[in-house]
Amino acid sequence: MASGFSRVSLSLGLGAFLALSGVAAAADEAGSTGKLVRFRFTEPAQLDALNTSGLYEVVEVKGDTAIAIKSPAASRAVSAKRVALAEANLLGLETVLEDVDDQLAPFRAAGNVGAYHTYAKALAELAELTAKYPNLLKGESIGKSHGGRDLMAVRLTGSAGLEAEKPKVLIFGLMHAREWISAELPFYLLRHLLANYGKDPEVTKVVDNLVIYILPVSNPDGLEYSQTNYKMWRKNRSPQQGGIGVDVNRNFPIGFGLGSSDNVGSDIYRGPSPKSELETRAFCSLFEREKFIASLSFHSYSELILYPWGYDRALPPDSAELTKRGQAMAKLNGYTPGQVSRILYTAGGATDDTFYKTYGAWSYTFELGQQFVPPDSQIEPICKQNLPAVMLFLKTAIDTSRPSTGISLADRPKISNFFSLYDIYPLK
Ligand code: 0X9
Ligand code: ZN
16 A cells, blocks of 8 residues: 555546536547546556556546546557556556446537637637737737647737846646636736736736736647537647547657557547647747746646646655745645645646756646636636736746756846845745
């Protein structure tokens, strides 16, 4: 029995499923349904075996129980030898529940998107805001998806100070197609900063002292597919040998291959090689150019604040500082802070590890809310609840030096001394 094994909850997960009835199952693309299985395990290694088997997608972990989907598409795409190997690795896991297919129907349907941003609405709103605030905001496509959609970002900075001297930060959402709420907070933040610049001193300082890139929709092809075809879609939509789609958050170089699948049918398919995906390359090029000092990605769900490492259970070099900042933000939104691999699961190839290790950015991931797609009425409360933590993330970025990882000292931007964050928000 492994000690020290305690996970809060996990958010590959199916909040909506569980909210519905406590059990559900997933459909593969062809429309046949998968099976939802509960496994009881005794050691973290068993969870990793489940995660990487290629046969199951782990969607929720609570205590010693993992809920996973066994997808027919995934099973069909692997060889008999591979199935046998995966099943051997999974021996020792007790299957608690199986065959709950019929409860999936409400989630398979492409529904009304309600108050959520579609990709078209996202582009329109970014265009409208850049037109309205030409002195503060510039639009920039940082690349294109396989489907030819722009990865549309905005660059926000105030008139004060020399731009070349300002630290830059990146905030982005919707890397996973079904996590619709994760595109809403970037918009909420952007509107807050624009509406209060020149009025609220805190907003003015943040906007004047930073260059803030905001990219609400990082996976536009996936979002479109989730909103029109299959709501539970997670990956992008790039054609792959034997199937469609790569989990972009498994396609980054650091820890590539760990806690992901090499089976194209899996929802956590990592892709054939690191940076095989256009979205991944667009992010890496942007980082190489802008040398962000901090990054914040939004996912859903589980009410967590996550920081490196995700790919390794070891502590990262700046663990104490990462923890301090994570805890300070968590005090403001009530979320549970922690190192990904310790409070969630081991998963490499995600943005945060590469942004921290390769590019020297303080990188955080918020798992928002308790569902992938909370009811419309929850959008505003979730955004509101998180705004102070995001403002702290921004303020922290102004006046601090780089982590010990990543790009060379010579590349570091000068640190602004506009005000000392630590005086205002002591981080314990
Ligand atoms: O597994 C993920 O990609 C993220 N969770 S989600 O349920 N939204 O899919 C968490 C990523 C955390 N970071 C790393 N694993 N490095
Ligand atoms: Zn996600």
